Amino acid sequence: MHDKLFRSPVALTVGLGFKREIASLAEMHDFLTNWTTARRGQLYHNAVEACGLAMEGCVARDEARHAFVEFAQAAGILWPEIEPVIVTRAVARGYGGYAA
Known part of the structure; x- marks a missing residue:
């Protein structure tokens, strides 16, 4: 099965x-089999x-990857x-820690 690996993986955004x-x-x-029918x-x-x-x-695998x-x-x-940088920050003002 190792002969079916890509040289570098393809990173996707899911969820x-x-x-x-x-x-x-x-x-x-x-992944392609489970892809939504409406977006094919x-x-x-x-x-x-x-x-x-x-x-x-x-x-070649590279052609399929492309x-x-x-x-x-x-x-x-x-x-x-x-x-991407994802940051969450607590807010100290307002009611219950939420911004008013």
């Missing part, structure tokens, strides 16, 4: 700012086809290259 890394063709296939477009279908062909050995990255960019789920 409310959570990061998920896709590191293999099997993970890519699983041409780039989705290209990624699915590239994944299937790469699993069969007809195309198709997956294009799909993720178009869907707006590709994790940004610069890590």
Whole structure:
């Protein structure tokens, strides 16, 4: 199964700012299979086809990864290259610690 790993994983934004890394063709296939039907477009279908062909050995893993990255960019789920900074800060004023 190690021959099906990508050279570098594809980081995606899932949920409310959570990061998920896709590191293999099997993970890519699983993610695409569970992708919502309403948001499936041409780039989705290209990624699915590239994944299937790469699993069969007809195309290189890098080509499948590239198709997956294009799909993720178009869907707006590709994790940004610069890590986002998420900060929460307690507020001391108002009632019960909340800003009034």
